[in-house]
Amino acid sequence: MTDPTPLANDTPPEDGAALLDAVEAHHRRFNVFPSEAAYVAVVLWDAHAHLMDSFEATPRLAFLSPEPASGKTRALEIVETLVPRPLVTVDISQSALFRSVSDGDARPTVLFDEIDTVFGAAAGGNEELRGLINAGYRRTGGVIRAVRDGDNHVVRKFPVYAALAMGGLGDLPDTIMSRSVIVRMRRRAPNETVEPFRQRINEPEGHALRDRLAAWADTVRERIEGAWPELPDGVTDRPADVWEPLLAVADAAGGHWPTRARAACLELVHAAKANDKGSVGIRLLADLRDVFNGAERLTSATIIERLTSMDDAPWADLDSRPLNTRSLSKMLGDYVTAANDPIRPRNIKIGTAVAKGYYAADLTDAWARYCQPVPETSATTATPATAQVRALFPVAEPVAVADSPPPATSTASTELITVG
Numbered sequence: 406m407t408d409p410t411p412l413a414n415d416t417p418p419e420d421g422a423a424l425l426d427a428v429e430a431h432h433r434r435f436n437v438f439p440s441e442a443a444y445v446a447v448v449l450w451d452a453h454a455h456l457m458d459s460f461e462a463t464p465r466l467a468f469l470s471p472e473p474a475s476g477k478t479r480a481l482e483i484v485e486t487l488v489p490r491p492l493v494t495v496d497i498s499q500s501a502l503f504r505s506v507s508d509g510d511a512r513p514t515v516l517f518d519e520i521d522t523v524f525g526a527a528a529g530g531n532e533e534l535r536g537l538i539n540a541g542y543r544r545t546g547g548v549i550r551a552v553r554d555g556d557n558h559v560v561r562k563f564p565v566y567a568a569l570a571m572g573g574l575g576d577l578p579d580t581i582m583s584r585s586v587i588v589r590m591r592r593r594a595p596n597e598t599v600e601p602f603r604q605r606i607n608e609p610e611g612h613a614l615r616d617r618l619a620a621w622a623d624t625v626r627e628r629i630e631g632a633w634p635e636l637p638d639g640v641t642d643r644p645a646d647v648w649e650p651l652l653a654v655a656d657a658a659g660g661h662w663p664t665r666a667r668a669a670c671l672e673l674v675h676a677a678k679a680n681d682k683g684s685v686g687i688r689l690l691a692d693l694r695d696v697f698n699g700a701e702r703l704t705s706a707t708i709i710e711r712l713t714s715m716d717d718a719p720w721a722d723l724d725s726r727p728l729n730t731r732s733l734s735k736m737l738g739d740y741v742t743a744a745n746d747p748i749r750p751r752n753i754k755i756g757t758a759v760a761k762g763y764y765a766a767d768l769t770d771a772w773a774r775y776c777q778p779v780p781e782t783s784a785t786t787a788t789p790a791t792a793q794v795r796a797l798f799p800v801a802e803p804v805a806v807a808d809s810p811p812p813a814t815s816t817a818s819t820e821l822i823t824v825g
Contacts, residue, residue: 424614425452429445435607436480436483436599437597439590439591440672445668446586450466450568451484452618463566464586465569465584468571468572477590488516490514492515502534503537506564506567515568517571521573524578632653651666689736692720696712706760708763709727713727713728741770748768750763
């Protein structure tokens with residue numbers, strides 16, 4: 406006699422691609438992101454939060470804008486409905502965040518809104534909190550603490566690996582930006598409409614997708630563990646670390662997601678490099694390369710005059726005062742010549758007079774090490790990254806490519822950037 410009791414669950418496995426499509430549709434109902442690439446990245450980030458321990462690193466997700474009312478908070482609200490154990494905050498101390506993320510059994514997905522109030526110009530740095538956020542980027546990262554053990558204190562390393570999404574005005578510290586997928590939010594245009602988000606109605610819809618993501622994650626966890634997804638050409642170093650988990654999720658989902666993910670990777674990495682102004686020191690080196698423009702030597706006075714006349718440069722108002730010969734010497738002294746000597750002003754003979762100045766030969770090694778290469782081709786020529794995006798990502802909004810060579814006034818901010 407046959408036992409009528411079913412021996413296994415006959416429910417078919419979740420279609421990963423269709424599930425990510427549904428998550429994207431959920432975002433599109435309530436969020437207007439600046440590009441197709443942004444939708445792809447955010448959806449993959451939502452899914453990766455359910456597979457944290459399968460990856461060596463967890464990319465930070467940063468919704469940034471120059472002005473308020475640009476949709477950052479709403480973006481975090483929708484992410485909140487889709488990720489496991491969300492911890493929403495606009496003000497959390499380093500110690501409170503540490504205690505939250507070091508609890509392995511209840512590790513949250515941290516959603517940090519208004520983070521500009523923590524790292525903005527008037528916030529005082531918050532170096533401990535920044536260090537904690539950076540340490541939590543890698544699975545092997547941790548925070549060292551001395552804890553009491555009876556009558557003694559012992560040193561222990563606490564795990565702080567946790568997913569983190571942020572929203573804020575302006576930019577974040579460079580060390581956080583380099584670990585993040587950046588979505589540059591904008592205010593909605595008059596022709597861009599979204600549904601109003603009603604928590605009592607729409608939050609359960611997001612939770613249903615969240616539960617499906619969690620169940621799907623369990624079916625692909627072993628396949629994703631230790632995976633080495635193929636990266637687009639030129640994506641290396643930190644951008645590769647950031648995107649590997651997202652590409653692994655896309656590959657596990659299948660369908661059109663692997664192709665869309667790699668195109669989004671190229672577009673957003675390219676955009677991040679184009680927006681990266683670098684440190685003030687690197688900006689100075691790049692602008693000096695423009696100021697010299699092939700000259701063998703220039704006096705300090707000439708350099709200061711040319712730097713401070715750059716409209717899009719900070720030198721006329723650096724820390725509320727113009728750059729001068731003394732501050733120029735101090736900043737360049739942090740870099741060295743090819744002979745490993747500090748870059749210092751030297752005497753330059755002008756007719757019968759002698760003035761202090763700099764030789765291009767002393768700066769050449771620093772230019773090669775710290776500045777983007779001077780583009781050798783016309784800006785109208787598509788870069789390899791652009792060609793890959795166009796081939797992989799058939800969207801209505803093409804990747805922007807400059808239509809004329811950069812002016813000689815500011816290499817750091819206007820030169821073409823290639824992925825790499």
